[in-house]
Each structure stands twice: as C-alpha cells, then as structure tokens.
Amino acid sequence: MGAKRALGRWGWRLLRQEWREQLLILGLITVSIAMASVLATAIFHAEQPPSTFTGDASYRISVFGDETETLNDKLARAQVAFPRAEVTRSIIASRDGAGQDFLIEAPPSASALGAEPIRMIEGRRPQSEGEIAVSTSLAVKLRIPIGSTPILNGQSLTVVGLMEDPSAINREFAIVHPAHFLGAFPSARTSDFSGSDHAFLPDPQFATLLVSASPSEVNSYLENSDRPGFADYSNVEGLTFADSARRVAVLAVFLLATIVMVEIALLCSAGFVVLGQRRIRQSGLLSAVGATPRHLRQAMRLNGLVLGFVGGSLGVGLGFGLSLAGRPLFERLLTQRIQTWSVPWIILLPPVWLASTTGLLAAWLPARGVSRIPIVDALASRQPIGRSTARWGLVGGLAFIGGAATLSVAIGSNATMLAVVGLVAAIAGLLLLTPALTKAAGRLAPRLPLAPRIALRDLARHPNRTAAALAALVVALGIPVGVILTSTSSDANLDNAGPNLPDNWALIMPTITMHGGHGLADLGDHTGELEAIQAVLPLAVLTEIQLAKIPEALGSSARMPDLFSTVTATHCQSDGDGFGCRAGPRDTAWVATPNLMIALGLEPDLASKPVLLLSSRDEAVNIGFLQNGDELPMTPDVADLSPYRAVPNYFVPEASMVDQGYEPVLAGWLLTNPSTITAEQSKQLFAAVSGGSSSDFTQVIGQSGIARDESLLAVEVQQPDQNDDDIRRNVLIVGVLVSLTIIAAMVSLLRVDSARDDRALAAIGAPSGTRRKIVASTTAFLGLGGSLLALPGGYLALVAITSDRAGGYPYVFPAAQLAILLIGAPLLATLVAAILVRRQPASLAANIR
Amino acid sequence: MSILDLQGLSKTFADGDNTIHALRDIDLRVAAGELVAVMGPSGSGKSTLLTIAGGLEAPTSGQVLVTGRDLAELNPDERAGIRRRTIGYVFQDLNLINALTAAENVSLPLELDGMKAKPARTEACTMLERVGLADKVHRFPDDLSGGERQRVAIARALIGDHRLILADEPTGALDSVNGEDIMRLIRRACDDGAAGVIVTHDAQLAAWADRILFLRDERAIDHAVSSSSTDLLLEAASGSGTSGGQGL
Known part of the structure; x- marks a missing residue:
C-alpha cells in the first residue's frame, strides 16, 4: 500500500510536470467523447420512441371502412372494445385547383392517453364549424395564413390557427374540431361501395385509433367475430416495441464511438510512448531503489486511466452542453420536436467508460515498454530503440496479403461479410507493417540534408x-x-x-401522378400558363404528351368517376423460376404520336407500329392496370427510344392504342426550344406555371429543376448532375x-x-x-x-x-x-x-x- | 592577439524579489595558443562564465569579445555563425544529437556551415580516429558508452577551424587515462593556435593549462599565472615530468 501511495505521488508530480503533453491527450479524449456524445444524442433523438408523442398508447390502428362494415360501425365497435382509446378521424383532402393531397384530421381536444399529437404555434384550435387550423408547412404551401378562407374539399373554411405535429414538424395537414368533422366531410364510402373494383382505391376517409390495450384485445377487435375469415385492411402499429430501434441506434453509436476511440487510442498511445521516454531516467531511479516493473507499469496505466476518465467526463459534459445548444438544429434536421430534457441518460456513462478504457489501453503497451528497459540503460537515459519491427512487419505483411486475397474472393462471390473481413484484415496488416516501413524509410536518411x-x-x-x-x-x-x-x-x-433532358427541352406536367389520378383536361384550363410559357420562350414548340387511358379499369367506378388508370409498365427481373416480376418501379407509358416522336427526335413511324408496347430495353415487363388492376406479362418490342431519363422507357404506339380501345388523355407538354434554356428562363418558366409568382410560397425545388406549388403544373428542365x-x-x-x-x-x-x-x-x-x-x-x-x-x-x-x-x-x-x-x-x-x-x-x- | 576577451563581466539572475549574482566584474583575456583552466567550488559561476563566453547567453553587464568582435553587437544569426566557425564547445552534458551517428554529430558544425555532407563526414571520421573511435563512426550516441560519447563531443568541438575551445568538465565521464588523452587533444589544439578555456574541478587536469582562474563568491579572486607550478602539478599528477602540450 505504501508503495502504491509513493508511486501515486510520483505519478501526480509527473502529471503536473508534463502538463502540456497530458493536456494534449486529455484534449483529444475530451473532444472525441464530446463529438461522440453529440452524435449519440442526435441518433437518440432520431429514434425517439412513439410514446414520446403517443403517451400511454400501446397500439396505433388505422381503420378503414370496407364492404362489410362501415367506418362508423368499426369506430363504434372500437369504443366498446377499448375503454382507453383516442379516435382521430381523417380525410384525404385537397385545395380546389391544386393537385397536392393532404389530410384533414379531427384529433380529440384533450388526450386521455397523454398523447401530444398537435402543438399550436399561433392562433388557436378550431372550435366551431367552418374553422380549421393548418400546419405551418401546409400554410406555406397553400398560401393560407391565419384569417384566410380556402376551399378545401369543396368546403369553405376559415384558418384560425397554425400548428404542427411534434413528431413530424414538416407534415402537411390540417385539423378541425372533432364535433364538426362529420358535418364538414360526410363519409364517401358508406353506401355506394360495390363489389369488384375496390382493390386499388384508397378510402378517402379513415380513422386512427390510439389504444392502450393488450395484443389479445387488439387481435380480438381486428378479427371481429361477426365476420369470420374476412381479411381486415386495418393497419396496426405497435408502439411499445419501438425501443428496439433505439437500442440498435445506441449500439450503432457505440460502434462508431469505438472506432473513434480506437483512433484516439492510437494517438494517445504515441503520446504515452513519448511520455515514457521522457520518464526513462526517473523510472530507472525508481527501479534502482526497488520499484518493480509492475509498479512502473501501474503508474503509467493509472495515468492513462485517470486521463481517460477525466477526459470522458469532461467530454460528456461538453457534449451534453453542445447537444442542448444544438437542439434547434437537431429539430430541423430530424423534423421533429425534442423535449428539452430528453437526454440519452442511458448513454452518458458508457462514453466515460469507453474513454477510461481508451486511456488505459493507450498507456498499456508504452507502460510495458518502460518497465522492460534495463535499469542501467534507464539510468543513462538511453532510449529503447524499437528492434522488433521485423516480426510485426511479417505479421502485417501476411495479414495484408491474406486480407487482399479474402477481398478478392469476396468480390468473386458477392460475399459482403467476407469483404468486410478482408478489408479489416488488410488494413490491420497495413498498420502493422507501418513500424517496419518506418524503419526502412530511415535508411534513406543519410542521403538527406x-x-x-x-x-x-x-x-x-x-x-x-x-x-x-x-x-x-x-x-x-x-x-x-x-x-x-x-x-x-x-x-x-x-x-x-445520362441526363434527364437535353438543355433545350422542358417537360410541363401535372404535379399529380397520372395513373390512378386526374387528367389535365379534368382539372381545368391551362391556356394562361401556356401563354405565359410561350411569352418566356417565344420560339419554343409545345408538343402534347398523351397517356393511354384504360376505360375498363378503375375509372369505371361510379363512385370515383374522375379517377382512371393508364397503361404502365413494370420492369421485371427474373426470379430464377420462370417469368415473373421481382422488383422495379412502375413507369407510365406515353403514347407514341407522330408529333411527339418528331419532337423527341425519333422516327415518326413508331406511332403506327402494330405492337402493344415499345421499349428501349430488351427486357420483360408487366403492363399494369389493363383489366381491373390485372397485370399482363409481356416482352415489348425493342426500339431505339429517347436516351433521356425524364422520358419514359415505354411507349404505346398511337395506332395500337386505338386498336386496344384505349383513349388518349392529355398529360402534359414537351417544350423544345431552339437554344439552351437558361437558368433565368427556367425561373421564369417556374413562375409562369405558378401563376406569375416566384415568392416564398412558390416551392421551387431549385436543384432538381422542378417548380411545384399549389398550381397544377410543374416544369422540369435539365437538372444539374445529381x-x-x-x-x-x-x-x-x-x-x-x-x-x-x-x-x-x-x-x-x-x-x-x-x-x-x-x-x-x-x-x-x-x-x-x-x-x-x-x-x-x-x-x-x-x-x-x-x-x-x-x-x-x-x-x-x-x-x-x-x-x-x-x-x-x-x-x-x-x-x-x-x-x-x-x-x-x-x-x-x-x-x-x-x-x-x-x-x-x-x-x-x-x-x- | 587575444581570441577571447571578457571585460567587466557580470551576470545576475532574478529569483523572485532577490537578485542572485552569478558573476561579478570578471576580466579574462585568453590569447591564441593559451589554455586557461577555470576552477572553483560548485555554484561559483564557472559554467555561466563559459556559456557567456560561448555566446549562449548574454552578460548583465560587461563585454564579450571573440576574435575582437563584440558579441553584443551581433545579431543572433551572426552569433550562430561565430559559434559554428570559431567556437568549439564541449558541454557538460555533451548534448549529442541522438538522431545522428557519431560521424554525423562530429561533422555537424561543418555541415551547418555549408560544407557538403561527404567531405564533412570524411573530416569527421579523421577526427574520430584521432580520439580513438575509428570503429564507432556509424554508431548512434545511445549505442556508445559515456566515455565514448564524451570523446565524440570533444571531436565535435575540435573539428574545423575552431579558434576558441570551451570545455565544461570535458573529462567528467572519463577515467584518468582517457581524461588525460582528451586533455592532450585540447592542449594540442591550443598549441596549434587555438585559445582554450576549460572548467574543471580536477587539479590534475588544471595542470595542463597555462593559467588557472579561480572563482569564488562570484569573483575571480586569484588570477594565477602558472608555469613552474603547472609543471609541478603535472609531475605530481602523471609522474612524466613533461609540461602540458607534450602529449599527442
């Protein structure tokens, strides 16, 4: 004990003597732990459990009406099944004249479960009929400040407040008072639902239930004994298990922090080697008067441990402060509110432990080195010169070669894990080779100045x-x-x-998806926008783009007469078991008219080709929405089509469209200008389709070259390289x-x-x-x-x-x-x-x- | 002509509110070919006198003239030039550069003065041979014994055309035989025209000097001129009966 006290005193004196070097090591540990803590906090916030916003609720159930049970009936049954439940009715809505959908919701005024679905920013919650509060992002998009009276889903409503969803602060939605929801938006799907055309049609009205219930209670509700065997479309989201995601996040932080600390350990290790060399004589003196090698090792390792612990503690404190200061930034990045004292307490201690371990490990080998110096050499301040580089060089060389070989094998067999193992081994080998390489480099020294x-x-x-x-x-x-x-x-x-478009083309298209959506002709007159576009580019030619509308598909629904389907194609990847689609986005096929073909620089004869579908790819596809949502596998005829990414890979020849009984529907225009469309002209085009305004309300997605606002139309010009x-x-x-x-x-x-x-x-x-x-x-x-x-x-x-x-x-x-x-x-x-x-x-x- | 001329040299150090006088009004003139031994008890200011003479630090008052040039009037680069061309310094702690071999350490003043590495090293090897380290030229200081390191330091001080040799306890790590060998080297350098100042506690080594300066209580209290006394000292020390400068 006395020896330890003496060595501790010696260590403390050295700590004071070598304060510059110690401070450097301490600073490295502190800064890295602070950064790791900030990162951990950010990830922790990014994975906030749903309970942060949903209170005591254990499940969120999205309930839709279906052909056997209306939404109202389902909600009535839910009130019986779940004594503790909150109901939020919602309806998909849009502002008249605008293509963008959003939700109007009716959350309860007071939460029985302690949930916080709404946070008022300005104004108040809707209280009476005809009032609405909108999220700030929706207010900006639709230009509906407090006091405005937009017409939403045919209803004239007065905006009385601005609010946000704390769990998704950019979410575009609106709320009305629950007592007035049904009056304002009567259910569209209670009486005229008929049989076979439901498959792809979303119910415009649904409800979200937040319930505090057991799994069996939820299952019992979903199974509904009155309708045995019927598949319910309700979507159930467990809210109590999401902590697993947070555990994964914490683990990820630890892994990252460990990598950082390995880096810091390497740095600090070099520092301790230097400190060890400075202490050689004193170590020799201690050994000469009876200190054992163990004592010497302990003194330096204790030094590392203390620096690690102090650095870790300071780092956590600094990181905590930075996290608090950076909360607004986190909120903006994560698009959700963070509670002031929502701190990852659980990951405060491990960084201190990690830092202490780092300090200890960094001092480990240098301490061993110091303790092994012969006493006489130490007394003469004779520094140990590394003599064992050859052995480690050999190990490093073998690890490098082995890692590279493993990597090579991994590439051949697409084995990701093997590739990681190979990479780690090769890099470790490279690092182990470093001492030998350093020594070899030293042989060049005599030739240098x-x-x-x-x-x-x-x-x-x-x-x-x-x-x-x-x-x-x-x-x-x-x-x-x-x-x-x-x-x-x-x-x-x-x-x-390749690029999306040539620099002298522009696409003028609706902001909504055309298949399963509205046609331009259904959504009003665009003469004004087209004239504005022509004013910007007087020499440009506008060529109509058409889609092939399928009369027998979804649009036949009497309930949704405005909606229809057009021919689409899904690129198929063989699943190895005959023909079948495994993946691929759904591409809308344009109608190949002679004019469009000429405008695109293609052969006008393509318009009269007697084939169902043309493609630039020699690959099988599924043609979608042909018969009530059926898909038809086929191999389209290959043609040399447009190389531009914004132009589809698929075309339905005009002649073939007529033969199939499909109808042309206007979907937009291809603008071809004799010269390059300048950035200024692009801006003017965006403004032209936005009703002449390019104010803050015009959501110009600048980099993507797409203008988008409440207008129907969007303009796409050549995008800078993504x-x-x-x-x-x-x-x-x-x-x-x-x-x-x-x-x-x-x-x-x-x-x-x-x-x-x-x-x-x-x-x-x-x-x-x-x-x-x-x-x-x-x-x-x-x-x-x-x-x-x-x-x-x-x-x-x-x-x-x-x-x-x-x-x-x-x-x-x-x-x-x-x-x-x-x-x-x-x-x-x-x-x-x-x-x-x-x-x-x-x-x-x-x-x- | 005097190579080193110290006039009215004083040096004080501040220690809190106190002022410590390390040297007080010292005069010393060392001519070419002359070797002066500085003796005195610990703390009498011997090493301080040497560092001031070598241009490593400035006196509080007084003048330091090396080959007639007042060091106080030179800028740092000019003083460095004097140190590498004119002064050969043997430090008490030797101050060899651990990253350089024995030959490179010895050739350092020549290389610093612009000589190409190869001829500088050839000269260094010759000098190392003279101090008995011909087989150690490629060794690093850490691989040498204390005595060998001391001889490397002496070789570094003697190489080139150094006209002033300053040595602070130059034989401190050596046995009497090796110590005498080193003194012979320094004596010979002085006989060849250099001026030498050595700080020592050892009366036997001081006997190699032409004059002995005793420092006590910061002052040069005895400026002894030794001719016969030196011979007596040497005879007593070595029994050879030869005076200084008759060695190597």
Whole structure:
C-alpha cells in the first residue's frame, strides 16, 4: 500500500510536470467523447420512441371502412372494445385547383392517453364549424395564413390557427374540431361501395385509433367475430416495441464511438510512448531503489486511466452542453420536436467508460515498454530503440496479403461479410507493417540534408511511436479517401445513365401522378400558363404528351368517376423460376404520336407500329392496370427510344392504342426550344406555371429543376448532375481539418522531447531556421507517410464496398480531391509548422551545461 | 592577439524579489595558443562564465569579445555563425544529437556551415580516429558508452577551424587515462593556435593549462599565472615530468 501511495505521488508530480503533453491527450479524449456524445444524442433523438408523442398508447390502428362494415360501425365497435382509446378521424383532402393531397384530421381536444399529437404555434384550435387550423408547412404551401378562407374539399373554411405535429414538424395537414368533422366531410364510402373494383382505391376517409390495450384485445377487435375469415385492411402499429430501434441506434453509436476511440487510442498511445521516454531516467531511479516493473507499469496505466476518465467526463459534459445548444438544429434536421430534457441518460456513462478504457489501453503497451528497459540503460537515459519491427512487419505483411486475397474472393462471390473481413484484415496488416516501413524509410536518411535527416532519423529510430502516429493519420485520411473514392465511383456509375433532358427541352406536367389520378383536361384550363410559357420562350414548340387511358379499369367506378388508370409498365427481373416480376418501379407509358416522336427526335413511324408496347430495353415487363388492376406479362418490342431519363422507357404506339380501345388523355407538354434554356428562363418558366409568382410560397425545388406549388403544373428542365459533390466537398474539408489536427498533435508530441536537441543545435551554431526545418520535415514525413498508406487503404475500402456490385462501380482516380487530401493537407501542415515554429529556442543556456 | 576577451563581466539572475549574482566584474583575456583552466567550488559561476563566453547567453553587464568582435553587437544569426566557425564547445552534458551517428554529430558544425555532407563526414571520421573511435563512426550516441560519447563531443568541438575551445568538465565521464588523452587533444589544439578555456574541478587536469582562474563568491579572486607550478602539478599528477602540450 505504501508503495502504491509513493508511486501515486510520483505519478501526480509527473502529471503536473508534463502538463502540456497530458493536456494534449486529455484534449483529444475530451473532444472525441464530446463529438461522440453529440452524435449519440442526435441518433437518440432520431429514434425517439412513439410514446414520446403517443403517451400511454400501446397500439396505433388505422381503420378503414370496407364492404362489410362501415367506418362508423368499426369506430363504434372500437369504443366498446377499448375503454382507453383516442379516435382521430381523417380525410384525404385537397385545395380546389391544386393537385397536392393532404389530410384533414379531427384529433380529440384533450388526450386521455397523454398523447401530444398537435402543438399550436399561433392562433388557436378550431372550435366551431367552418374553422380549421393548418400546419405551418401546409400554410406555406397553400398560401393560407391565419384569417384566410380556402376551399378545401369543396368546403369553405376559415384558418384560425397554425400548428404542427411534434413528431413530424414538416407534415402537411390540417385539423378541425372533432364535433364538426362529420358535418364538414360526410363519409364517401358508406353506401355506394360495390363489389369488384375496390382493390386499388384508397378510402378517402379513415380513422386512427390510439389504444392502450393488450395484443389479445387488439387481435380480438381486428378479427371481429361477426365476420369470420374476412381479411381486415386495418393497419396496426405497435408502439411499445419501438425501443428496439433505439437500442440498435445506441449500439450503432457505440460502434462508431469505438472506432473513434480506437483512433484516439492510437494517438494517445504515441503520446504515452513519448511520455515514457521522457520518464526513462526517473523510472530507472525508481527501479534502482526497488520499484518493480509492475509498479512502473501501474503508474503509467493509472495515468492513462485517470486521463481517460477525466477526459470522458469532461467530454460528456461538453457534449451534453453542445447537444442542448444544438437542439434547434437537431429539430430541423430530424423534423421533429425534442423535449428539452430528453437526454440519452442511458448513454452518458458508457462514453466515460469507453474513454477510461481508451486511456488505459493507450498507456498499456508504452507502460510495458518502460518497465522492460534495463535499469542501467534507464539510468543513462538511453532510449529503447524499437528492434522488433521485423516480426510485426511479417505479421502485417501476411495479414495484408491474406486480407487482399479474402477481398478478392469476396468480390468473386458477392460475399459482403467476407469483404468486410478482408478489408479489416488488410488494413490491420497495413498498420502493422507501418513500424517496419518506418524503419526502412530511415535508411534513406543519410542521403538527406541535415534537417530532414534528423527528422527522418527521429521518426525511424522510434518506429513504434511513429507507427502509432501514422496509424492514427492513416485512419483519419483513409476514411475520407474511401468515401471520396466510393462516391466518385458511384457518381461515375450514375453518369452512365445520362441526363434527364437535353438543355433545350422542358417537360410541363401535372404535379399529380397520372395513373390512378386526374387528367389535365379534368382539372381545368391551362391556356394562361401556356401563354405565359410561350411569352418566356417565344420560339419554343409545345408538343402534347398523351397517356393511354384504360376505360375498363378503375375509372369505371361510379363512385370515383374522375379517377382512371393508364397503361404502365413494370420492369421485371427474373426470379430464377420462370417469368415473373421481382422488383422495379412502375413507369407510365406515353403514347407514341407522330408529333411527339418528331419532337423527341425519333422516327415518326413508331406511332403506327402494330405492337402493344415499345421499349428501349430488351427486357420483360408487366403492363399494369389493363383489366381491373390485372397485370399482363409481356416482352415489348425493342426500339431505339429517347436516351433521356425524364422520358419514359415505354411507349404505346398511337395506332395500337386505338386498336386496344384505349383513349388518349392529355398529360402534359414537351417544350423544345431552339437554344439552351437558361437558368433565368427556367425561373421564369417556374413562375409562369405558378401563376406569375416566384415568392416564398412558390416551392421551387431549385436543384432538381422542378417548380411545384399549389398550381397544377410543374416544369422540369435539365437538372444539374445529381452527384455527391457536396458530400465529397464536406468530407474533404473535414478530412483535411482532422488530418491537420492529428498531424499537429502528433508533431507536438514527437518533437516535445527534442527541445534539448534543438538547444544543442543552436549552441553549436546551427542557423536560426534549422529548428523550423526539422519540425517542417517531421510534419512532411508524417503527413506524406500517412497519405501513402491511406491511399491503398481507401482503394481497399472501395473494393470492399462495391464487392457485391461488380461492374456497376467503375474504378476511379479523382486526382484533384486525392491530391488536396493526400498531398495538400501534408503540405499545408508543413507550411503551417514552418510558420508557427519558433526559429530558435527561447533560452539557449537553459539545460545546456 | 587575444581570441577571447571578457571585460567587466557580470551576470545576475532574478529569483523572485532577490537578485542572485552569478558573476561579478570578471576580466579574462585568453590569447591564441593559451589554455586557461577555470576552477572553483560548485555554484561559483564557472559554467555561466563559459556559456557567456560561448555566446549562449548574454552578460548583465560587461563585454564579450571573440576574435575582437563584440558579441553584443551581433545579431543572433551572426552569433550562430561565430559559434559554428570559431567556437568549439564541449558541454557538460555533451548534448549529442541522438538522431545522428557519431560521424554525423562530429561533422555537424561543418555541415551547418555549408560544407557538403561527404567531405564533412570524411573530416569527421579523421577526427574520430584521432580520439580513438575509428570503429564507432556509424554508431548512434545511445549505442556508445559515456566515455565514448564524451570523446565524440570533444571531436565535435575540435573539428574545423575552431579558434576558441570551451570545455565544461570535458573529462567528467572519463577515467584518468582517457581524461588525460582528451586533455592532450585540447592542449594540442591550443598549441596549434587555438585559445582554450576549460572548467574543471580536477587539479590534475588544471595542470595542463597555462593559467588557472579561480572563482569564488562570484569573483575571480586569484588570477594565477602558472608555469613552474603547472609543471609541478603535472609531475605530481602523471609522474612524466613533461609540461602540458607534450602529449599527442
């Protein structure tokens, strides 16, 4: 006990003596834990359990009326089945003249279950008939501020309040008082529902039940003993099991934090190696007076543990503060409200534990190294020179080769897990090779000028601490390199798909989906918009786009006469068991009219081809909505069609459409301009279809080139490349900053015990810039070494990530970005080092005796 | 002509509210070919005198002239130039650069002065051979014994055209035989025209000097000129009967 007390006292003195180095390690741990805590909090909030907003409810049941039981009957039965239930009636609504649907709901005024479905922002809740409150996002979209009187679903309503759904603050919806819901929106589906045409038609009115009930009670309600064997369409969502998602999120945070802490452990380990070397003489003295190697190990490990614990605690505190300060940002990003004290208490302690472990592990090997130095060498301050690099180099080489081979096998067999194993093994091998590579690089030193020679020798003579620093740098550079390579490759893959439109075309289409929707002709006159468009581009030609309406399909419903179906095609992928669709989006087929074919630059003869469907792909498809929702598998005739992504892959020849008994329905216009449509003209086009306004209310999705508001029409022009430039730019910036920080930290640590050398050099007459040159050389060697190792690491990551998509992701070399990261960052660090480092030690005589 | 001329040298250090006088009004002139030993008890200011003479720190008052140039009038780069071209310094703690081999440490002043690495190293090897380390030229300081390191430090001080040799306890880590060898080297350098100042506690080594400066209570209390006394000291020390400078 006495020995421990003495060693503890020694450790504490050293802690005070070496406060700069200790502070650096402490700072690294603190900042990384703070960042991990902020991230954990963000993910925690992103996975808020439903109970945050639904109170005591255990289930959310969406109830629809069907052919055997009306919605009212179902709700009446629910009130009996569930003593504790909240009913919110809803109806799909739209503002007259606008194509965008939204929900009008009637939530209860007071929640029996403690739920908070609505949060008022301004004004008040609707209380009387004819009043409505709208969500802020809907108010912006439909331009209906408080006091306005929009006509919604044929009803004139006065907006009395602005509110939001705290669980989805961007949700566009409106609420009315429950007592007036049925009066305003009588059920559309109670009497005229008839038999066979229900399959694809959503009920415009439904209700959401929040119930506090057991699973058996819910099952009993859904099964409804009066209707045995009938499949109920109610959608049931359990609200008590969602915590599993949060557990997964927490696990993900831990994994991420662990990766970060591995990085920090590598950095700190280099720091402890340096500290160990500074303590050699004192360690020798302690050993000489009877301290055991165990004592020495314990002192340094305790140092690591204390730094980890303190850093972890400070980091958690800092992260907590940042999380509180960043709550508005989180809310905007997560599109949901976060309660002020909704803090992930459960993940506050583990980061402290993680940081303590990191500190301990970082000190583990350096402590062992210090304790193994022969006492005489330690007393003579003779630093241990790494001599075991060959063994670890061999292990690293084998791991690298084995990992690369595994990766190669994984690519051949599309085995993702195997690819991950190969990647990890290869990168670990690369890192284990680092000491041997460092030592090998040291052989170049004699050929270099004095300053780089001293720098390289210093790095090479202590391969373990250099390797730890390089490993940290490789991880810091390798991750952004991997991300840049992968996203560039992904973009290169996307580029093969071609642009959406040529730069002189525009598509003028409705904002609603045409199949299963309304035709333009049904939704009013667009002469005004077309004239406005022609005014913007007087030389442009507008060609009608038509769809093939199927009279026998959904539109035959007497209940929904406005709705109809058009010919669509679903691209099929063979399921390996004969013909059948497994996946693929549903594409609307345009009618191939001679005019449209000419406008698209295609053969006008295609319009008269006697085939049901033309496609540019030689692939099987399912044609949808032919007969009451049936789908017809077929192989369309292959034709050389438009290469542009916004133009469908499928066309129904006009002649064939007539033969099939389908009817043409106007779906929009293809605008072809003799010259490129400029950005300014695009804006004017957006404004033209938005009723001449381009105010804040006009929702211009700028980057996608689509204008969309309450108007019926949207304009699509050539879109800028949908690529990951932003992601790469951000990753590049973060990568450069992180690597600069790491280089700075590492150089500070590695050069800290060189102060004596600096003074000695100055004392024997070294020019004043020598010290600067040495530090700059150390920085350059470290940075470039990290870059050289990070590049293969990044490519290995690209290989691993794309292993299951062979051929889809081309191999790329984004020279500019890689140069910025792998050459620019080290050079910048070198430059900064050269500028910041003092030319000459402050005191020459100090310690020069 | 005097190589080193210290005039009215004083040095004080602040210790809180107190002022500590390390040196007080010291005068010392060392001519070419002359070796001066500085002796005195611990804390008498011997090492401080040497660091001021070597341009490592400035005196509080007084003048330091090296080859007639007042160090106070030189900028740091010019002082560095004096240190690498004119002064050979043997530090008490040796101050070898651990990242450089023995040969590279010795060739350091030449390389710093612009000489190409290869000829500088050739000269360094020759110098190491003179101090008996011909087989250790590629060793790093950590691989050398204390005595070998000391000889590397001496070699570094003697290499080139250093006209002023300053040595702070240059034989501190050596046995008497090796210590004498080192003193012979320094003596020979002085006989070849350099001026030398050595700080030592060892009267036997001081006997190699032409003059002995005793420091006590911050002052040079005895400026002894030793000719016969040195011979007597040397005879007593080595029994050889030879005076300083008759060695290597």
